[in-house]
Amino acid sequence: MRLKLISCEVLYREMCACVARSPHQIDIEFLPKGLHDLGGARMRGRLQEVVDSTDPSVHETILMGYALCGNGLAGLTARTVPIVLPRAHDCIALLMGSRHKYQQYFDENPGVFFRSTGWLERGKGLIPLSRRQTGVDTKLEELIEKYGEENGRYLFEELNNYQSHYRQMTYIRTGLEADGSFEDRAREEATQRGWTYASMDGDMTLFRRFINGDWGEADFLTVPPAHRVVVRYDDSIIGVEPA
Amino acid sequence: MPELQGLYDAVVNGDQKAAVRLTKEGLDAGVEPMELLSSYMIPAMDEVGRRFECEDYFVPELLLAARAMKGAMELIRPLLTASGAQPAGRVAIGTVKGDLHDIGKNLVASMLEGGGFDVLDLGADVAPEKFVDAVENKKVDLICLSALLTVTMPSMRTTIEALERAGVRDKVKVIVGGAPVTEQFAKDIRADGYGENANSAVALARKLVMAARAA
Numbered sequence: 001m002r003l004k005l006i007s008c009e010v011l012y013r014e015m016c017a018c019v020a021r022s023p024h025q026i027d028i029e030f031l032p033k034g035l036h037d038l039g040g041a042r043m044r045g046r047l048q049e050v051v052d053s054t055d056p057s058v059h060e061t062i063l064m065g066y067a068l069c070g071n072g073l074a075g076l077t078a079r080t081v082p083i084v085l086p087r088a089h090d091c092i093a094l095l096m097g098s099r100h101k102y103q104q105y106f107d108e109n110p111g112v113f114f115r116s117t118g119w120l121e122r123g124k125g126l127i128p129l130s131r132r133q134t135g136v137d138t139k140l141e142e143l144i145e146k147y148g149e150e151n152g153r154y155l156f157e158e159l160n161n162y163q164s165h166y167r168q169m170t171y172i173r174t175g176l177e178a179d180g181s182f183e184d185r186a187r188e189e190a191t192q193r194g195w196t197y198a199s200m201d202g203d204m205t206l207f208r209r210f211i212n213g214d215w216g217e218a219d220f221l222t223v224p225p226a227h228r229v230v231v232r233y234d235d236s237i238i239g240v241e242p243a
Numbered sequence: 244m245p246e247l248q249g250l251y252d253a254v255v256n257g258d259q260k261a262a263v264r265l266t267k268e269g270l271d272a273g274v275e276p277m278e279l280l281s282s283y284m285i286p287a288m289d290e291v292g293r294r295f296e297c298e299d300y301f302v303p304e305l306l307l308a309a310r311a312m313k314g315a316m317e318l319i320r321p322l323l324t325a326s327g328a329q330p331a332g333r334v335a336i337g338t339v340k341g342d343l344h345d346i347g348k349n350l351v352a353s354m355l356e357g358g359g360f361d362v363l364d365l366g367a368d369v370a371p372e373k374f375v376d377a378v379e380n381k382k383v384d385l386i387c388l389s390a391l392l393t394v395t396m397p398s399m400r401t402t403i404e405a406l407e408r409a410g411v412r413d414k415v416k417v418i419v420g421g422a423p424v425t426e427q428f429a430k431d432i433r434a435d436g437y438g439e440n441a442n443s444a445v446a447l448a449r450k451l452v453m454a455a456r457a458a
Contacts, residue, residue: 039422068393071423089394106394110368111343147303151257154310155303158349165343165367233396233431 001025001213002058004081006050007065009033010091010118013176014204015065018211026211027059033123036069043072056080063210067091068237077228077243084215084222085229086206087237091118095172097203099219099237105200111167113195115186116202117177163193171199247274247283250315254287255294257307259314266315276322279315280359288312288357292442302350305441309353316356323359330361332452335377336387337365338421339398344391347421350441351387358445360385371398371405378411384452387444388434390421399424400432416451420444 001024007015009030019026029050035043047064054062062081066073067088076083088094092114093102106112138159144152169190171183183199190197206219215222221238223229228243247269253261269279291308294300300308323330334355338348345367356362363381365373377383386406388399399419406412419429420438429437435451438444 068423070391070393071425089392103394107341110341143303147257147307150260151307155306158306159303159346161349162344162346165345231393231425231428233400233428237393 001060002027003061003063003213004029004054004059005063005065005211006031006047007063008035008069008091008118009122010116011065011094011207012122013117014095014174014207015211017176018204018207022211024211024213026063033118036072040071040074043069044075047072047076051076051081051083052079054081065210067093068231071231073229073238074231075228076223078223078225080225082222082224083229084210084220085238086210086220087218088206089237091116092172094206095174095202096200097205101203105170109168109170111165112170113166113168114170114172115182115189116172116174117182120182120185166193166195168196168198169193171197172202173199174202174204176204247279250279250283251287251290254284254308254311254315255290257304257311259307259311262311263314263318266318270318270322276319276326277328280319280323284312284315285358288354288445292445295440295442302346305350306353309350309357309441312357313353316359331359331449332384333361333363333382334385334387334448335363335365335374335381335383336389337369337374338367338389338391339395339402340368340370341398342390342392342395343367345389347391347441348387348389351389351420351438351444354441354445355387355448358449360448371402374402375405375409375411378406378415379409383415384455385448386415386417387438387448388417388419390419390424393423396421396423396428399428399434403432403434416455418444418447418451 003024003026005026005028007030010033012030019028035046051062059081062083064083064085067086067090069090086094088099093099095116096102140156143155147155169186171186187197223240226243227240230239230241232239250265253265266279295305336348336352338345352362352364363377374386388402390396390399403417416435418436418438419434426437436447438447
């Protein structure tokens, strides 16, 4: 089969590693991680454009290297080429190899921030638009310049306050790392923020199955032509309906 | 007579110092607190909401306007209370269990305070029992639930179920909001409404509380 993979850059290394060993021929288009910060509707709009640019005479299936991603995939429509995507809330579930394992970890470890290779090396300085909208992650100096000394400091405090609720940084090791430098960076970031540091072994199974065409219904959703992705508020996470 | 249009501008521009100063000047000059609120401050917040809807304003501008409003309200609220004026309603607000994100929740809380509501902020990662307690012991008219993650959206459902189990669901209105939350989800979990953003949440809160009081 010749497939088109449209993926978030945060999964760059995982996708590339699996594509290299896939029985299929796969063309990859990575998109900026910053799309997530645009909000669900705009993110979907951009993803739909890329989906719609697929040539049905070349690719027989589109793989979306995403999860539900804050409803960014909700409403995505397959025109003439079917779409396959994993059933998951976000990429952390993919990196852990199971949405159930993720849910369990999430429930047992409140206040955890996750890191992986992609979360450390991707998505910096690509789409500043998001900052304009939410202000999150904007530097203190920039806020002061735009809103004045007093208001700037207040905003910096308010917009970064959420970080004070986090207590732990967990690095998810996929085994693709060339050395310990990613873990070192994650540990250093944890120290800087005053969080505890933990690491865990990820699981590449979902990536491999996704790229190799093992799309069992329990873990993947296939969207037939003229259908769209809908959110299901249960364990299946996503489903389809006629577009 | 002070130039009260300046109060409107101060809220719209998120200038807390000016908002507080002009409110004080207005009160000193004998302007009724209710007049300051309904003729200048609430219209200003409406304008802020309008600018947000058409993307002239973003979250930082909303936060600053809400802060200016809050500063002015601190002078006005005691006077309103003393004059026997009822708050627009009592609200308990929180980010649901498992979710630690509170920027949106804080923003809605500030906007509700600005809108004359008495707000009980329960914080983030709030267990369903705490919302039940707010209805049973704090006499709130409205509960606002926030979630940023689709992973934690089920906690909204469990919170509403906890209210049902405690037999207090019909004593309170529940509205939900947050980036991944939708109107359909609100219906599915039997919430009374969905606020797409902080601005519409306040309008919805007013509508629901008024309807409940009229009933």
